[in-house]
Amino acid sequence: MNKGSDRLIAYFGYGSLVNLATLATPYRHAVPARLKGWRRHWQSRPGDGWPERALLSVHRDNACEIHGMLVFDGASSLPSLDERERHYDRVPLTPQDISLACNKAPEMLQSLGHADFFVYVGRAQQAGKPPLLQSYLHTVMDGFLASHGEEGLSAFMRTTAGFDREILEDLHAPHYPRMTPMAEARRRRFDRMLREAGVRFAGDPAADAE
Known part of the structure; x- marks a missing residue:
């Protein structure tokens, strides 16, 4: 499929x-x-050769609004996207579900056909x-900080349920293949925020007591 005919x-x-x-x-626009x-x-999540770990998903909650990224792409990218999100299903959305700054994105959204606008749900x-x-x-939190600033990073922590679990400390041999580089001070800050949200690290007094 060439770019000119790519839905x-x-x-x-x-x-x-x-x-x-x-x-x-x-991608075309984000x-x-x-x-x-x-x-x-x-x-x-189902096992797939990686160590067992938690999967981030979403569920409907009329009282909540979550920060994120609206990404426009060509339909020819769907096989790659679906493979990346193979533990997820595509769930259709409508333009009315989205709140964003005034730019060309609203017009682009209105031009989409049925099922061409969606969110991946675990x-x-x-x-x-x-x-x-x-x-x-760390990669997720860095993305929120870069795209939504301090408010968005704080909102990510506040509007995500289930942080009360242990963490696999894998920075020296990352299991996540797309981990992004960042300063050590930022990594330490992210870990402090995770502890405050209830995440248990090896060596923490609360973790040792269990």
């Missing part, structure tokens, strides 16, 4: 997709946005409470 699609990213450095496809009526949460979770992945979380 336009758009999706709302609420985790690693907020960090544009992790995108593997040559703009920080908010999704109304949804909340993020951590859940279990499939039904399995039993258990697997750990979070430090390399993934």
Whole structure:
């Protein structure tokens, strides 16, 4: 499919997709946005050769609005996107679900056909409470800080349920293949924020007491 005939699609990213450095496809346009009526949460995921770890997903919550990234791409990228999000299903959205700054994105949204605008939602979770992945979380948090500033980073922590679990500290041998580089001081800050949200690190007094 050539670029001229490539149908336009758009999706709302609420985790690693907020960090544009992790995108593997040559997207057309991306703009920080908010999704109304949804909340993020951590859940279990099927095993796929990686150590068991938590998966970030969303569920409907009319009282919540979450920060994220609205990404426009060509339909030819769908196979790659679906492979990346293979533990997720595409759920259709409408332009009315999105809040964003005034730019060309609203007009682009209105031009989309049915099911061409969506969010990836994790499939039904399995039993258990697997750990979070430090390399993934640092990349996600860095994306929110870059795209939404301090307010957006704080909102990510506040509007995500399920931080009360252990973390797999893998920065020296990252399991997340798209971990982005950043200063050590920023990593330490992110870890402090995670502890404040209830995440348990190895060696923490609260973790040792369990």
